[in-house]
Amino acid sequence: MGEKLLMKGAEAIGEAAIRAGCRHFFGYPITPQNEAPAYMARRLPEVNGTFLQAESEVAAINMLYGCAAAGKRVITTSSSPGISLMQEGLSYIAGSELPVVVMNVVRGGPGLGDIAPAQGDYFQAVKGGGHGDYHLIVLAPSTVQESIDLMQLAFDLADKYRNPVMMLSDGLLGQMMEAVEFPGFVDIEKLPKKPWAADSMQGKRSRNLVNSFDLLPEGLEVMNKKMWAKYADVEKNEVKFEEVETADAEYIFVAYGTVARIIKTVIKDLRSKGHKVGLIRPITLYPFPKKQLLALAENPRVKFFLDIELSFGQMIEDVKLSTEFKKPVHFYGRQGGMLPEPNEISEVMLKLMKEAK
Numbered sequence: 001m002g003e004k005l006l007m008k009g010a011e012a013i014g015e016a017a018i019r020a021g022c023r024h025f026f027g028y029p030i031t032p033q034n035e036a037p038a039y040m041a042r043r044l045p046e047v048n049g050t051f052l053q054a055e056s057e058v059a060a061i062n063m064l065y066g067c068a069a070a071g072k073r074v075i076t077t078s079s080s081p082g083i084s085l086m087q088e089g090l091s092y093i094a095g096s097e098l099p100v101v102v103m104n105v106v107r108g109g110p111g112l113g114d115i116a117p118a119q120g121d122y123f124q125a126v127k128g129g130g131h132g133d134y135h136l137i138v139l140a141p142s143t144v145q146e147s148i149d150l151m152q153l154a155f156d157l158a159d160k161y162r163n164p165v166m167m168l169s170d171g172l173l174g175q176m177m178e179a180v181e182f183p184g185f186v187d188i189e190k191l192p193k194k195p196w197a198a199d200s201m202q203g204k205r206s207r208n209l210v211n212s213f214d215l216l217p218e219g220l221e222v223m224n225k226k227m228w229a230k231y232a233d234v235e236k237n238e239v240k241f242e243e244v245e246t247a248d249a250e251y252i253f254v255a256y257g258t259v260a261r262i263i264k265t266v267i268k269d270l271r272s273k274g275h276k277v278g279l280i281r282p283i284t285l286y287p288f289p290k291k292q293l294l295a296l297a298e299n300p301r302v303k304f305f306l307d308i309e310l311s312f313g314q315m316i317e318d319v320k321l322s323t324e325f326k327k328p329v330h331f332y333g334r335q336g337g338m339l340p341e342p343n344e345i346s347e348v349m350l351k352l353m354k355e356a357k
Helices: 009-019 035-047 057-069 080-085 087-095 122-126 144-161 171-175 217-237 257-272 290-297 315-323 342-356
Strands: 005-008 024-027 050-053 074-078 101-106 137-139 165-170 177-180 241-244 251-254 277-282 284-286 304-309 329-333
Touching (some): 005 009, 009 035, 009 074, 009 101, 009 144, 009 171, 024 035, 024 057, 035 171, 057 074, 057 080, 057 087, 101 144, 101 171, 122 284, 171 257, 241 257, 251 342, 257 304, 277 290, 290 304, 290 315, 304 315, 304 342, 315 329, 329 342
Parallel strands (some): 024 074, 074 101, 101 165, 251 304, 304 329
Antiparallel strands (some): 005 177, 241 277
16 A cells, blocks of 8 residues: 545546556446546556447447456446446356456436436346346445455456456445555466466467357256356355444444445444444445344344335345344335435434334
8 A cells, every 4th residue: 555645436446447457448438437437548558558438338348348358357437327238248248257347336317317326226236137147246335445445356356256246336436535545556467367268379278269158058057057156156255244333233224335334424323322223234245245134133132124225225125135034124215316314314213213112
């Protein structure tokens, strides 16, 4: 880590990707993340990298396919409607088991929506989004610094599991400025070799073929089973989460991303008034921290959970399934780019606590 810099979130993720060994960006502009491609357009030539503004998001995601198939670290950034256009390509990339990183700076929807922060893309990111049986690994930062810290992990996980990784951010994190520190530059020459890549053979090996299909149903089933065995390893080894004040908590908030920041303020306020509240924050939305939520649900001290989202409730399904309905799971959300105030959430929690007695 070096000196602290005041930097906008969308630009910080670009620099973090470069320091993680990425030298290739393909994308198409869409608010509220346009600062990311603008930054990469200026910065990548300085490190002998490649920036290309594609003619559409459909083209951009397929350019990622080609670049990853050649064994290179590659990223794109977009926002909700643009990510929707990428779904077919993401399914192809997952089926071909290619490592790419995609940043979704989520904005209000559905449809064209607005450019304010939202969390309505949870289903799309975590449940697949495109066609077929597949998973993205999904990381959810809650600060600009964490966006930087998770970028290295995103590329490493993508390479480790040969799987696309999505960073699920939002319009607030993309546009806010925070003091951040960057890690040093990854030595590209020391990155793990990719013997499967369709790069130059140079007479050293047989030809590689990267694709996502098998015309024989029995062959395609084998491919699917292989992928799901990989996902089982991901779920076993890569769960990340944060717990705040859960050691003695009777009431547990569940939130991710920007909302979790608000909840931490709420917890301080309610704790100062004698209320034993805590937070569990999934950092990996896939794999989801199922075991950790179940452990809390099985604790006799815990009375209920309150899921807070910038949507009408998408993550709540995973919360209920993870807790196996052993404790009540309540929900409060804001939509359309609206952010809840801390006192607003406190009032919801206090009302539920009163009703539970």
